[in-house]
Amino acid sequence: MSKKKKHLGILQWILMAILFFVTLTMLIPLLHVLARSLSDPSQSGSMGGLEIIPRGFSLINYQVIFSNKNLVPSIFNSIFITLVGTGINILLTIMAAYVLTRPNLVGKRILMCFFIVMMLFDPGIVPEYLVIRTLGLMGSQWSVILSQAVNVYYLIIMMRYFQSVPADLCDAARIDGAGHMRILFSVIAPLSKAGIATLTMFYGVVRWNEYYRAGIYISSITDVPLQVILRKFVVDGDVTTLIGTQNLLDYNALAQLDYTALQYATIIVAIVPILLVYPLVLKYYTKDALAGGVKE
Numbered sequence: 151m152s153k154k155k156k157h158l159g160i161l162q163w164i165l166m167a168i169l170f171f172v173t174l175t176m177l178i179p180l181l182h183v184l185a186r187s188l189s190d191p192s193q194s195g196s197m198g199g200l201e202i203i204p205r206g207f208s209l210i211n212y213q214v215i216f217s218n219k220n221l222v223p224s225i226f227n228s229i230f231i232t233l234v235g236t237g238i239n240i241l242l243t244i245m246a247a248y249v250l251t252r253p254n255l256v257g258k259r260i261l262m263c264f265f266i267v268m269m270l271f272d273p274g275i276v277p278e279y280l281v282i283r284t285l286g287l288m289g290s291q292w293s294v295i296l297s298q299a300v301n302v303y304y305l306i307i308m309m310r311y312f313q314s315v316p317a318d319l320c321d322a323a324r325i326d327g328a329g330h331m332r333i334l335f336s337v338i339a340p341l342s343k344a345g346i347a348t349l350t351m352f353y354g355v356v357r358w359n360e361y362y363r364a365g366i367y368i369s370s371i372t373d374v375p376l377q378v379i380l381r382k383f384v385v386d387g388d389v390t391t392l393i394g395t396q397n398l399l400d401y402n403a404l405a406q407l408d409y410t411a412l413q414y415a416t417i418i419v420a421i422v423p424i425l426l427v428y429p430l431v432l433k434y435y436t437k438d439a440l441a442g443g444v445k446e
Contacts, residue, residue: 178202186408187211187415194411211415214407220371220379221419227291228375229423231364232357235295239353240346242300247308248334253317269302275366282367293367294360294375301356304349311345312338351431358424380420384413 181202186194190206197205215221250258278297287293315338323333339346361377368374 183414184418186411187418189408189411191406191408191411194408210407211412212419214412215415215419218379221376223372224374224376224379225419225423227373228358228377231291231294231360231375232354235298235357236350236353238295238299239301239304239357240350243305243308243349243353244312244334244339244342244346246300246305247312248330248338250305251309251312265302265305275363279366288367289369289373291368291373294363297363297367298356301353304352308342308345308349311342315341347431351427354427355424376420380416383416 178200182197182199185202185204186197188207188209188211189197189204190208191210193205249255250261252258255261282288282293282297287296319337319341320333323337328336359377360375361381364375364378365381368378
């Protein structure tokens with residue numbers, strides 16, 4: 151029998167049109183930022199906000215940015231903080247979620263109430279600063295990595311994924327002699343790949359975009375992440391972050407640059423690495439993680 155073609159109703163077409171225009175409102179500004187950063191400085195200043203095609207073509211903005219002696223080290227600092235911090239985040243989160251989803255855990259209700267209260271009533275940056283200083287982590291990248299080791303909201307999301315894993319699988323593994331660590335990493339974690347991948351992306355985005363705590367805890371310019379330099383230049387308008395470009399351009403050439411386009415180029419440099427992570431995560435949304443796990 152031939153399958154009947156599914157026709158879209160008028161409401162579905164309207165919804166698709168609305169979502170298409172919503173997508174454009176997010177895509178066009180990003181394309182405009184990219185186009186202006188690649189435009190010739192003599193023409194980019196007159197570009198309108200809806201233009202997505204570069205006027206002329208020039209990589210001078212990126213050459214100026216990468217001639218900054220502090221930029222490349224800051225990128226590696228961001229990569230280090232993101233990779234190590236996200237690894238610690240996801241490891242502690244899945245281990246805590248496993249413990250809190252065990253049916254025979256003593257004091258589970260008390261622990262959950264404590265975590266929720268801590269999530270709702272954040273003590274603020276001052277107690278955290280005092281703890282970081284007491285531990286001797288001031289000025290170290292570990293102060294940023296360890297200060298946000300677990301997010302309670304993400305922990306609760308991970309618990310929901312773990313609770314969806316059939317208890318029969320854990321019981322079968324326990325009968326075969328598996329311990330808690332083996333059950334977690336060989337049974338539950340593989341069946342919760344979608345949740346782990348999603349939270350890894352969330353943690354990674356937060357780590358990559360970290361600037362607030364880094365600006366407080368890290369004082370050396372050689373150890374700060376990229377976002378601190380980005381904020382100084384884009385938000386604060388601190389053009390002194392371009393120190394070191396004199397070998398590339400003379401002062402007259404620097405004065406002719408479109409500093410808005412230069413800011414846009416800095417934004418592109420900051421967002422491209424994290425955008426590359428999304429395709430790696432999206433594949434988990436189309437898979438049924440529990441397919442074939444339990445058969446009646």
